[in-house]
Amino acid sequence: MSVVTRAEKGRVYLVGAGPGDPELLTLRALRLLESADVIFHDDLVPDEVLALANRRALITSVGKRCGRPRITQAEIHTLMVNSAQAGQSVVRLKSGDPLVFGRAGEEIAALRAAKIQFEVVPGVTAAFAAGAALSLPLTDRKSASKLILCTGHHAAEKQSTTPLWTGTLPEDATVALYMPGRDTARIAAELAAAGLPSDMPCCAISHAATPRQSFVTARLEGLSTLVCGPAPLLLLVGRAMEPLFAVESDARELMPLIERADAGLRDES
Ligand SMILES: C[S@@+](CC[C@H](N)C(=O)[O-])C[C@H]1O[C@@H](n2cnc3c(N)ncnc32)[C@H](O)[C@@H]1O
Known part of the structure; x- marks a missing residue:
């Protein structure tokens, strides 16, 4: 029936x-x-x-x-x-x-x-759409046993003082930062203060699952100068992003990123 x-x-x-x-x-x-x-x-x-x-x-x-x-x-x-x-x-x-x-x-x-x-x-949340667009699992049994959804935007009264994360971030997590804002220097400093190492892979994906989708990558040490695409923007941080760095930048086109006639994905880094 x-x-x-x-x-x-x-x-x-x-x-x-x-x-x-x-x-x-x-x-x-x-x-x-x-x-x-x-x-x-x-x-x-x-x-x-x-x-x-x-x-x-x-x-x-x-x-x-x-x-x-x-x-x-x-x-x-x-x-x-x-x-x-x-x-x-x-x-x-x-x-x-x-x-x-x-x-x-x-x-x-x-x-x-x-x-x-x-x-x-329910609907497909941005983090899951981003993982699919990048053809990257957000968890990995060797390197990422946790998935953390967090936001860079807090209620107005807490905005200026609230850090992205209080305490130490687990190194075996993928962090999906919603509404990261444009201040990548602040984000980088706060992630480092939360204990993440300087070589931690980061990926900023813009307009995931739309015809305008694009992404840029950097290690945490280079995040402060990363030029990210337009909002809506999601920042993914963690070892699960490592495959994005596994090949030379001029060979990244060879990676198995999604290929759809109506939704091309470009690496703008
Ligand atoms: C108010 S939150 C809403 C999140 C939404 N409820 C979800 O589950 O995806 C808006 C934020 O979600 C993220 N977002 C939503 N759609 C996105 C997309 N297509 N690509 C990248 N980030 C997106 C961005 O960080 C954006 O600033």
């Missing part, structure tokens, strides 16, 4: 849109987009994904680009709650996975407080 998902009236769906490639949406996300009355989406959700929505849906961007809010978090809560209470089916569409660095906790709390039924639909 096949069950076809349709967005239910009066319900909110917190849906992961994945990293940008519409092909990486889950089937459930696609079905909800095709049937929801209202869609509230973040800035990072591309037009190619929104184009899959039902043509009668009311689609509203509620993104807060570069930390300059056009809309507050509280206003997003009100929009979701009011729409659901008006009997509409609502998709709250977030890039990647909705539960990874997406303020989903606050939205879930607001929905619970208003007694709105909701459901979370």
Whole structure:
């Protein structure tokens, strides 16, 4: 028996849109987009994904680009709650996975407080899209037994003082740093202060899983001068990135990076 998902009236769906490639949406996300009355989406959700929505849906961007809010978090809560209470089916569409660095906790709390039924639909988070784009496992049984997802962007009140990491970082981890910002010198100093050695491989990947994807690499000692691609940008740090350094730079094209007609991957280092 096949069950076809349709967005239910009066319900909110917190849906992961994945990293940008519409092909990486889950089937459930696609079905909800095709049937929801209202869609509230973040800035990072591309037009190619929104184009899959039902043509009668009311689609509203509620993104807060570069930390300059056009809309507050509280206003997003009100929009979701009011729409659901008006009997509409609502998709709250977030890039990647909705539960990874997406303020989903606050939205879930607001929905619970208003007694709105909701459901979370996972998506492909940026770190996993980056690993796939680079054809690199993020864990390795010899060198990387841990995967750490962390952020360079903290709540405003903590921003200037909070380090990327408190204490010592395990050397056998792959660190995926979301929202790293442009201050690679600060990141390099903080990773070194957390105990990572100067030869630790780093890779900054921009627009993973989109036609604009590109990456640059450096050892930790050279990270401070690395010129990274445009946002959205993810920094991967760890021994699992070592294969990116295993060949001379002019031979890197020979590496088995993804080759798709619509999504070329370039090494700009
Ligand atoms: C607000 S966080 C949202 C993360 C998202 N929920 C996820 O699971 O990927 C936004 C950050 O995710 C990272 N990111 C999202 N999409 C990306 C992509 N396609 N390529 C590289 N980094 C990406 C960037 O660090 C960006 O600043």
